[in-house]
Amino acid sequence: MYIRLLVAVLLLSPCARAATFDPGNDPPYAAAILVEAGSNTVLFAHNPDLQRSPASTQKLILELVVMDLVKAGKFALGDSIHVSARAAKTGGSQVFLAQGEVFPLQELMEAIIIPSANDACVAVAEHIGGSVEGFVDLMNARAMELGLANTHCVNVHGLDDTPKDNRNLTTARDLAEVARALIGHPEVLHWSSIRYKPFRNGEFMLYTTNKLLGRFQGLDGLKTGYTRRAGSCLVATAVRHEMRLVSVILGARSEKVRDQETRRLLSWGFNSFSPVPIVKTGELMGKVALDWGFEPEVRGLTRDTVVKILSPEQEKQLNRQVEMPSEIPAPVAEGDELGILKIALGDSLLAEVPIIAEKSVGRMGWWDKLMTYF
Numbered sequence: 184m185y186i187r188l189l190v191a192v193l194l195l196s197p198c199a200r201a202a203t204f205d206p207g208n209d210p211p212y213a214a215a216i217l218v219e220a221g222s223n224t225v226l227f228a229h230n231p232d233l234q235r236s237p238a239s240t241q242k243l244i245l246e247l248v249v250m251d252l253v254k255a256g257k258f259a260l261g262d263s264i265h266v267s268a269r270a271a272k273t274g275g276s277q278v279f280l281a282q283g284e285v286f287p288l289q290e291l292m293e294a295i296i297i298p299s300a301n302d303a304c305v306a307v308a309e310h311i312g313g314s315v316e317g318f319v320d321l322m323n324a325r326a327m328e329l330g331l332a333n334t335h336c337v338n339v340h341g342l343d344d345t346p347k348d349n350r351n352l353t354t355a356r357d358l359a360e361v362a363r364a365l366i367g368h369p370e371v372l373h374w375s376s377i378r379y380k381p382f383r384n385g386e387f388m389l390y391t392t393n394k395l396l397g398r399f400q401g402l403d404g405l406k407t408g409y410t411r412r413a414g415s416c417l418v419a420t421a422v423r424h425e426m427r428l429v430s431v432i433l434g435a436r437s438e439k440v441r442d443q444e445t446r447r448l449l450s451w452g453f454n455s456f457s458p459v460p461i462v463k464t465g466e467l468m469g470k471v472a473l474d475w476g477f478e479p480e481v482r483g484l485t486r487d488t489v490v491k492i493l494s495p496e497q498e499k500q501l502n503r504q505v506e507m508p509s510e511i512p513a514p515v516a517e518g519d520e521l522g523i524l525k526i527a528l529g530d531s532l533l534a535e536v537p538i539i540a541e542k543s544v545g546r547m548g549w550w551d552k553l554m555t556y557f
Contacts, residue, residue, distance in 0.1 A: 203227075204451050212441070213414065213434025216355040217448050219456070220363050220420065220427040224492040226452050231356040234333050235433045238408030239276070239299045239392075240416050241341030241351050243361045244322045244334075246296065249288075249311055250368040251325070258311060260289035260370070269315070270305040275342050277302040278382060278389070294382060296374040297389040299407065304340040315339055329364060331357040343412045350412070355431040358418050362405055362429045366420065375404030395419060395442055399449065405429075407441075415441040421449050426492070428452045459493045461501060461526050461533060468505050468538045471521050475547050476513030482541040483507055483521045489534045502527045507538055513546035 204227040206215070214230040225231075252258050263285050271282040278300040280286075288310070294303040305315055312318025315338070322336040334353040337345050345351075365371050378396050380389045392407040401421040408416040414434035421428055430448045435441035466485040473480055507522030515521075522538040547555070 204448065204455075210444075211436045212432050212444060214355040215430070215432050215444070215448065216359050217428060217430045217452050218359050218363070219452075219458075219492040220366055220429050221458075222490075222492055223360075223363065226428075226456060226492070227448065228356070232333060232354050233433075234352045234354055235416075236343060236410060236413035237341050237351050237353040237358065237433070238343075238410040238413035238416050239341045240358055240406050240408040240418050240431075240433075241336060241339075241353070242295055242299065242304060242408075243358065243365060243406050243418060244326060244336060245304055245308065245318070245339050246292070246371055247361055247365050247368075248318070248321050248325050249292065249307060250365070250371060252311060253288075254368065258288065260287065260292070262288045262310070264288055264291055264306050264310045266302075266306050267309055270302050270309065273302040273305045273340070275301045275340070276392075278387060280306060290382065292370075293374050293377070293380065294389060296371065296406070297377055297380060297391050299392050301340040301342060308339040326357070326361075329357075329360055331360060333357055341408060341410070341413075343410045347412070355433050358431045358433075359429050362418050362420060362431070365405065366427065366429075371405075372403050372420075375406070393417070393419075394438075395445060399446055401453075402449070407438075409438065417441050417445050419445045419449065421453075423453050424457060426453070426456070426458050455494050456492050458490050459498050460488055460490050461493075461498075462487070462489050462524060462536050464488045468522070468524055469507055471508060471540075472510040473513040473515060473544055474510055475552065476515070477545045477547055477551070481515055481521075481544050483538040484541050485524055486518075486520075486537045486539045489526070489536060491533055493528075497528055500528055501533075505538070513544055515540045515544050517541065517543045 214233045216231045217227040218225050266280045266284040268282045271280050276299045278294045280302040291303040291307050294300040308315045308318035326334040334357045378391045382389045395402050401423045404420050405418045415438045416433045419430045432441050432444050462485050468483045470480045470482050504525040519540045520537045524536045526534045
């Protein structure tokens with residue numbers, strides 16, 4: 184039988200009596216969010232829709248645009264990128280590209296993701312978008328496609344090189360959504376998990392800006408950021424026990440605090456929640472009598488598997504309600520819907536799963552019915 188895995192968004196409510204994360208009375212950051220990547224289940228949020236300057240976490244949108252176009256076959260990681268004068272003059276974090284140098288797109292993507300090179304961002308943007316401004320348009324268009332109403336890009340790298348009334352803006356929730364989309368590109372996770380790597384034929388080393396790599400189990404990305412306007416920021420992701428979490432910290436007071444709070448948030452998430460199959464395909468929900476059926480009844484089985492991200496306390500509080508008639512007229516075909524299973528947690532309806540007939544049962548004719556009496 185074909186199994187469909189259904190995973191939906193579950194916003195934790197007080198009635199669910201879930202484990203809660205305590206950020207303290209005065210959180211050392213402006214905004215934060217923790218989500219389970221597969222289902223977009225929000226496990227914790229603090230000012231998740233507060234617009235902030237993103238600093239270099241803005242590069243995640245650049246990465247997404249590039250990798251989407253590579254996946255679509257419009258560009259290739261082996262494409263040659265020629266460094267322009269504008270790219271070579273870009274300040275901030277950089278790999279000191281020189282005008283006229285040529286690099287494969289993949290090497291410049293590694294330079295963007297590992298040490299957060301701004302000059303590499305400009306070089307890639309000019310190649311992909313025709314100009315920096317053209318690529319910014321692509322970034323904003325991709326943000327709109329993702330439904331990120333609170334995100335606006337004015338440059339490709341996140342530097343505060345524009346007036347405050349015309350600046351890059353995003354939110355913790357929006358960055359988590361970008362991160363979830365990026366996870367669909369395994370190359371990005373590979374690059375963001377690299378701690379150091381030679382560049383320019385070994386003449387220069389790329390060192391990661393993400394100090395949690397190798398220091399937090401399962402962590403393999405994604406992007407740090409800092410400017411005076413933005414504060415210390417980190418979009419992180421880690422996977423344990425077949426569950427991937429994404430955390431976002433914006434406007435932390437320092438890099439040390441940013442890393443500590445990211446570690447604390449991810450640890451709490453992994454220790455408090457796990458994927459729980461609240462119903463599995465083929466569970467017996469009861470039997471339905473068949474009027475004029477060649478068999479007196481048919482068994483009703485659940486059609487789908489549904490997985491939710493729950494705490495142990497929530498799992499114990501799940502309520503099931505089976506809605507299925509006691510009798511229906513024959514015939515019935517295998518897979519026909521007989522009823523519905525509703526699964527709730529407190530006031531929240533988590534799933535409605537069809538209950539289907541286990542097999543086909545034909546309908547008797549008058550002669551068949553008569554023969555049952557002899």
